[in-house]
Amino acid sequence: MTRTFPLLLTLLAALGTASCDSDRSLKLGVIAELTGDMPAVGASCRNAAQMAVAEVNAAGGLEIGAERVKLKLVVEDNAGKADQSAVAAQKLITQDEVLAIVGPNASRYAIPAAEVAESAGTVLVTPWSTNPKTTVDGVTGKPKKYVFRACFVDPFQGGVLARFAHENLKAARAAVLYDVASDYNKGIAEVFRESFERLGGKVVAFETYTTGDKDFSAQLTKIKDAKPQVVFLPNYYSEVPLQVQQAKRLGIDVPFIGSDSWGSDELLKLGGADMNGYFFSTHYSADNAAPAAKKFLQDYEATYGAKPDDVAALTYDAFGLLFGAIRTAGKADREAVRAALSTLAEYRGVTGDLQFRADSRDPVKSAVILQIREGRFHYFTNASP
């Protein structure tokens, strides 16, 4: 018995590899915020991922070298938690042995998952994480080797918003209220302050709260007292409506502006008429999308019954980038895919044209400013890098 047991194990292992060989599908992983505090983000990411993969499979598979290989998607939920994101990345890499990972989306989940992917030598493309730390090694300050993103970064976005507040809204005094416990919010708030003051404006209040707070009355009273001409709220869509409503109740009647974390239909559902008239920067506008995006917009709306938000569009682009890199690499090898992705020529995506600069994992691309009117997002203006 003691002898047959290892033998059995070997046989089973052999069978295992054999079955893998016969099933020639290629696994790609997705980490999405399906539950937790931003489920709308996770749902958009998963929907777009399934659509991207289904399209390739419907066309017979992805051409790798001389053959076409069907794709298989493995979706993991990170439950809106940083530690779960790292665990999900670990599981996808070691247990499911995926070739590459797309997601997570929010920076506070993307950063820990990116650390895992980097140390395991697996390509990770985050669709929506705009915090610079996601693609930069925290110790050396150099770009990570294996982590890419499909979106612009906060130093760019914060600068765009500061310029918009100063030039379009003619504001000289700005106030900021942000979540100090969240990487994304903190990063963009600081960039905004720096850029706004460099333009000659003054940030008269720079107030914080922590994730999960619902009462902002003390901070908003302080902001009202500082008499700003614009209030910047770089916070997630589930929190912004409460902040705007409480500010209005306290009698703050200046424009509110936000960043790409506003860009979910949930913002309109939760905030209703209170959100009308305000502006935010984001990755693309369905009103003003590139010609290449038209088919994606139609297909997505036909499949899911809603316009794709920026997370959906960026997830689709993240997959587009990945497919391009795998085709170029010509083999399902993690290192080859990384090399192909970092030298990819200009990519025409749903969210516009993008390109990776040499020695950077952050694409160069433009931003749009949207305005909320009559309970809808409307294209307002464009901002190039």
Added chain:
Amino acid sequence: MSEALVYWLQQVLNALQLGSIYALIALGYTLVYGILTMINFAHGDVFMVGAFFCFLSAVYLGLPFVPTLLLTILGTALLGVLIERLAYKPLRHAPRVSAVITALGVGLFLENFTLALAPYPKNVPALLDNVTWDLGGVSLSSLQVIIIFLSLGLMLVLDHVVHRTPVGMAMRAISWDRTFVPLMGVPVNTIISVTFAIGAGLAGAAGTMYALAYPVIDPYMGIMVGWKAFISAVVGGIGNIRGAMIGAFLLGGVEIMVTAFFPSTYRDFVAFTLLLLLILVRPYGILGQPRTQKV
């Protein structure tokens, strides 16, 4: 009024509103602890379920404010009794730790059950015409007035029930001695059920007021607020009703005032340092006494 005075008065109003919410939840913690010397850690999640009941009643039944409030209180009271019967009663003679773990488990169950039914944050419609008055620069909303007076009113009612009615006398008797009081003909199980019904009903009232004041609700909303209410109850002297009120207004006041006069990043750090110092000076809380008569 001078600008500094307006600012200060506005912050006092903010503190009263926040303190009232903490107080309504803290009362439930302190009541259950007073009778059973058990910390009901699921209480914050009962509060969350209350907010969801309010949402269901307002959106699906289309009821106005008062019926919604009553229905929510009734719903959470039933939930409280159910939780006690199913989860805590079988463990009444088990070690204290088992009961605490069970309470945490019930809390997680409520969170994840709600999450399964409502994964997206919900927007609670405005049930009251919220009028905002401008008193020389200080904004006061009708909602704030209702929240503050409802919380004070419910505290007075609770204080009266516990100290001036036969049921209250039975509660106090059970907290005094659980071995011999049943022999005097006090129906222990009924009284404990009533205690849970009142505590959970208060959480339901708090959930409704909270959902109106902060109309975006989600399954995790009870965690932080629940902790803060628990801290309020401990600071005030857990087991003591007036202490819970004082603790809640103190915590709300400290949080708001630290934010008002320091950089807001220091809020939790300064607020909880102050509360820790207070506990060091008065380990049983402001109104608590060692071996006090509970409730």
